Amino acid sequence: VARCPRLTKIRGPQIRNLLEAKxxxxxxxxGVIWHGETAITGAAKVVSSLIRHGKNVVFVTxxxxxxRENYVHKFYRLGFTDVMxxxxxxSSYCSALYLRDVVKIRGQVFVMGCDGLRRELQGGGRPLRGxxxxxxxxxxxxxxxxxxxxxxxKASCYLRxxxxxxxxxxxxxWHPLSGGRILPGSGSLTAALEVSSGRKATVIGKPSRFMxxxxxxxxxxxxxxxxxxxxxxxxxxxxxxxxxxxDTMLTLTGVSQLEEAxxxxxxxxxxxxxxxxxxxxDSIADFLPAFEELDDEQSN
Amino acid sequence: VARCPRLTKIRGPQIRNLLEAKxxxxxxxxGVIWHGETAITGAAKVVSSLIRHGKNVVFVTxxxxxxRENYVHKFYRLGFTDVMxxxxxxSSYCSALYLRDVVKIRGQVFVMGCDGLRRELQGGGRPLRGxxxxxxxxxxxxxxxxxxxxxxxKASCYLRxxxxxxxxxxxxxWHPLSGGRILPGSGSLTAALEVSSGRKATVIGKPSRFMxxxxxxxxxxxxxxxxxxxxxxxxxxxxxxxxxxxDTMLTLTGVSQLEEAxxxxxxxxxxxxxxxxxxxxDSIADFLPAFEELDDEQSN
Numbered sequence: 109v110a111r112c113p114r115l116t117k118i119r120g121p122q123i124r125n126l127l128e129a130k131x132x133x134x135x136x137x138x139g140v141i142w143h144g145e146t147a148i149t150g151a152a153k154v155v156s157s158l159i160r161h162g163k164n165v166v167f168v169t170x171x172x173x174x175x176r177e178n179y180v181h182k183f184y185r186l187g188f189t190d191v192m193x194x195x196x197x198x199s200s201y202c203s204a205l206y207l208r209d210v211v212k213i214r215g216q217v218f219v220m221g222c223d224g225l226r227r228e229l230q231g232g233g234r235p236l237r238g239x240x241x242x243x244x245x246x247x248x249x250x251x252x253x254x255x256x257x258x259x260x261x262k263a264s265c266y267l268r269x270x271x272x273x274x275x276x277x278x279x280x281x282w283h284p285l286s287g288g289r290i291l292p293g294s295g296s297l298t299a300a301l302e303v304s305s306g307r308k309a310t311v312i313g314k315p316s317r318f319m320x321x322x323x324x325x326x327x328x329x330x331x332x333x334x335x336x337x338x339x340x341x342x343x344x345x346x347x348x349x350x351x352x353x354x355d356t357m358l359t360l361t362g363v364s365q366l367e368e369a370x371x372x373x374x375x376x377x378x379x380x381x382x383x384x385x386x387x388x389x390d391s392i393a394d395f396l397p398a399f400e401e402l403d404d405e406q407s408n
Numbered sequence: 409v410a411r412c413p414r415l416t417k418i419r420g421p422q423i424r425n426l427l428e429a430k431x432x433x434x435x436x437x438x439g440v441i442w443h444g445e446t447a448i449t450g451a452a453k454v455v456s457s458l459i460r461h462g463k464n465v466v467f468v469t470x471x472x473x474x475x476r477e478n479y480v481h482k483f484y485r486l487g488f489t490d491v492m493x494x495x496x497x498x499s500s501y502c503s504a505l506y507l508r509d510v511v512k513i514r515g516q517v518f519v520m521g522c523d524g525l526r527r528e529l530q531g532g533g534r535p536l537r538g539x540x541x542x543x544x545x546x547x548x549x550x551x552x553x554x555x556x557x558x559x560x561x562k563a564s565c566y567l568r569x570x571x572x573x574x575x576x577x578x579x580x581x582w583h584p585l586s587g588g589r590i591l592p593g594s595g596s597l598t599a600a601l602e603v604s605s606g607r608k609a610t611v612i613g614k615p616s617r618f619m620x621x622x623x624x625x626x627x628x629x630x631x632x633x634x635x636x637x638x639x640x641x642x643x644x645x646x647x648x649x650x651x652x653x654x655d656t657m658l659t660l661t662g663v664s665q666l667e668e669a670x671x672x673x674x675x676x677x678x679x680x681x682x683x684x685x686x687x688x689x690d691s692i693a694d695f696l697p698a699f700e701e702l703d704d705e706q707s708n
Contacts, residue, residue, distance in 0.1 A: 253557045254557060255555070255556065255557040256555065256556055256557075257552060257553045257556075257592070260555065260592050260596070261589075261590070261591050261592055264582060264592050264596075265589050268588065268590065281603045281604055281606065282603075282604045288568065289561075289565050289568075290561070290564055290565060290568065290604065291561050291564075292561055292600060292601075292603075292604035293604070295604075296560070296564075296600045296604040298603075299599040299600050299602065299603040300592060300596045300597060300599050300600035301592075301596070303582075303592075303595050303596040303598075304592035304593065304596040305582075306581065
């Protein structure tokens with residue numbers, strides 16, 4: 109199917125119509141509802157308005173550095189006071205589900221990632237391995253700000269065993285910091301390990317469909333046509349939405365720019381068209397006038 | 409040109425004829441003349457016999473962990489007592505030449521590699537950068553057993569500047585250790601940085617032709633048809649030889665197996681045929697009978 113969105117920004121009445129047509133609103137977090145420890149202006153009000161209007165709101169993040177419990181605290185701290193544990197789908201949580209329910213792993217998991225990822229897996233009852241060991245049945249790569257050469261070498265050795273699974277929480281190449289600086293993401297560390305092992309990792313997070321399967325398993329009756337995926341990264345969020353059959357919306361408060369979406373749209377490579385959003389907004393704060401209209405209608 | 413070598417091992421008289429036809433014998437080091445700190449039996453005698461018979465012998469190694477001075481010591485320590493500094497072309501030495509003579513770099517070089525690589529570059533008069541700095545004009549990646557996340561993050565940030573060069577000493581994916589263990593190679597770290605920066609590195613070491621340019625610049629009259637490249641890795645040594653127009657010989661004392669060469673030979677992908685050696689020996693010790701015959705002829 110040819111996709112040729114005009115990539116013009118939508119406004120009040122169009123946003124209202126779109127939200128009325130969707131039951132499930134899926135948000136990426138960083139760059140969409142907050143930047144690090146700062147909420148995007150209006151985002152908390154948008155989320156609570158959606159919930160008040162009976163929408164199912166879920167958060168789908170490739171950030172694997174903290175367990176879901178910590179996310180609830182972060183949501184609360186930044187003013188998203190009505191977000192519950194069950195609405196949060198992080199790549200670390202989905203990795204724990206994958207290990208427990210899909211591959212039903214027996215044996216240890218070697219984690220090249222943050223403590224938060226380790227804690228999420230321990231919550232899922234998985235024995236973990238920090239040091240060496242003969243019983244390692246999976247290597248899981250995430251964002252690891254304590255990466256060392258020794259960890260990379262150990263992981264490479266475990267992966268010599270073809271029965272040892274090779275998983276990555278996500279494939280994000282880098283993450284923005286302030287002042288134009290960046291941090292290498294899980295995708296960077298995964299690439300190092302893919303080269304040293306000669307293998308390809310199974311990616312759990314966006315754009316893989318698996319995160320939608322996690323959501324479907326916990327919310328009954330989720331229909332892709334009823335879903336809107338809102339994110340700031342074309343290569344993860346928009347592609348994830350396309351892969352799942354959702355409508356997609358790019359918000360310009362994060363990584364990707366409108367010009368990049370236009371380049372993908374005009375690309376000769378058909379696969380690039382899956383990265384083009386169906387809708388664009390400057391910020392999800394642009395939703396607020398739509399709720400005012402809805403509220404007016406309801407109070408009339 | 410279709411290449412269809414039979415991949416049968418060659419012996420005494422064939423080896424003698426081959427050596428008689430070649431003026432330049434290029435050896436890889438690890439897996440060919442030694443394993444770590446142990447010389448391969450007979451290798452030192454082969455090297456001195458070649459030199460004694462008037463052959464130009466050079467060593468072409470992707471190992472970037474020590475400066476050339478240290479290599480001379482290592483050759484001597486392992487019994488290769490007649491090898492001189494001028495015969496040693498390591499990827500660290502060639503990286504220093506590249507920075508000095510090809511790109512004529514002004515400014516600092518951020519090294520993600522071992523102290524030995526840093527020392528080799530300092531020998532070439534290059535200012536180096538361990539910490540941060542605005543004047544970084546090149547990032548050079550090598551084997552780095554002290555890799556940390558912070559180094560990877562700094563290198564990723566420097567590469568945001570499109571004027572900052574991105575170089576790799578080599579692209580070796582991994583290196584063998586004893587007991588089936590491996591160490592990630594420069595190629596693994598380069599892949600991490602390629603993903604986080606969205607750029608491709610310029611590779612200095614084998615299989616890049618640049619190492620041959622370094623040799624040609626220091627030995628007059630090197631003709632590719634007069635060269636034989638002897639190595640243990642199809643993806644680096646044999647491809648390097650093919651890229652330079654040399655005859656190539658695989659020795660089975662290192663990483664690559666005969667079966668892998670057969671797979672490349674039988675591959676449908678024409679590019680894979682450049683990885684197939686022209687000749688195969690079990691060990692370079694197989695050269696020894698050839699010298700006995702040559703010596704007999706000379707003494708008659």
